[in-house]
Amino acid sequence: EVQLVESGGGLVQPGRSLRLSCTASGFTFGDHGISWVRQAPGKGPEWVGFIKSIVYGGATEYAASVKGRFTISREDSKTTAYLQMNSLKSEDTAVYFCARGRGSYWGQGTLVTVSS
Amino acid sequence: DVVVTQSPLSLPVTLGQPASISCRSSQSLVYSDGNTYLNWFQQRPGQSPRRLINKVSNRDSGVPDRFSGSGSGTDFTLKISRVEAEDVGIYYCMQGTHWPYTFGQGTKLEIK
Numbered sequence: 001e002v003q004l005v006e007s008g009g010g011l012v013q014p015g016r017s018l019r020l021s022c023t024a025s026g027f028t029f030g031d032h033g034i035s036w037v038r039q040a041p042g043k044g045p046e047w048v049g050f051i052k053s054i055v056y057g058g059a060t061e062y063a064a065s066v067k068g069r070f071t072i073s074r075e076d077s078k079t080t081a082y083l084q085m086n087s088l089k090s091e092d093t094a095v096y097f098c099a100r101g102r103g104s105y106w107g108q109g110t111l112v113t114v115s116s
Numbered sequence: 117d118v119v120v121t122q123s124p125l126s127l128p129v130t131l132g133q134p135a136s137i138s139c140r141s142s143q144s145l146v147y148s149d150g151n152t153y154l155n156w157f158q159q160r161p162g163q164s165p166r167r168l169i170n171k172v173s174n175r176d177s178g179v180p181d182r183f184s185g186s187g188s189g190t191d192f193t194l195k196i197s198r199v200e201a202e203d204v205g206i207y208y209c210m211q212g213t214h215w216p217y218t219f220g221q222g223t224k225l226e227i228k
Contacts, residue, residue: 035217037165044208044219044220044221044222045157045165045208045210045219046204047216047217047219050215050217054132061215061216063216064216069223074184089159095163097164102153102155102170102210103155103157103210103212103214104166104167104170105167106164106165106166106167106174107164108164109164
């Protein structure tokens with residue numbers, strides 16, 4: 001059974017950093033790209049970024065709203081992807097999901113609240 | 117960015133009746149590999165999105181066959197042949213051809 005589990009969310013002050021983890025099981029992690037998608041309260045989903053598989057060089061893409069502040073990485077030996085979030089703003093408050101590829105499977109999400 | 121426009125945004129449906137959601141993109145969604153990365157997602161209240169349809173018309177594993185997708189280029193449709201109570205939620209189309217990937221505004225399906 002494919003599973004993705006996010007962790008690392010919480011309450012953080014504006015300007016601070018937070019790192020989210022996405023641990024996967026049930027499939028060959030290294031064969032797939034991993035996406036991070038966020039959903040602000042009462043809003044639709046927003047694609048934050050994507051990391052390709054190592055076969056494709058592990059290339060990353062980011063939404064303009066987070067480029068230069070967020071970094072996605074992966075550690076295939078641990079079947080885990082990461083979302084490093086720096087210089088957080090109140091508008092980054094959302095539930096953050098990781099998903100396989102273009103969204104074939106999703107985790108349950110982890111809430112990030114940016115507030116003083 | 118590619119703009120994806122859904123209609124209607126609200127869809128009240130009687131149980132057992134069909135439902136249809138339209139999705140239009142501001143650019144062709146045909147990728148360089150020949151595939152069209154237009155997906156449909158269902159999000160039930162309090163849950164993560166779940167992909168129903170990938171690449172326009174391919175039902176994902178475990179998705180009931182009352183859900184079907186069609187379309188090409190810039191115009192796409194999700195149809196539910198007979199709505200059931202468990203279909204209540206918000207439906208999103210999403211394009212995965214052009215970065216950044218973008219979602220439609222969502223269509224809220226409710227039982228009349």
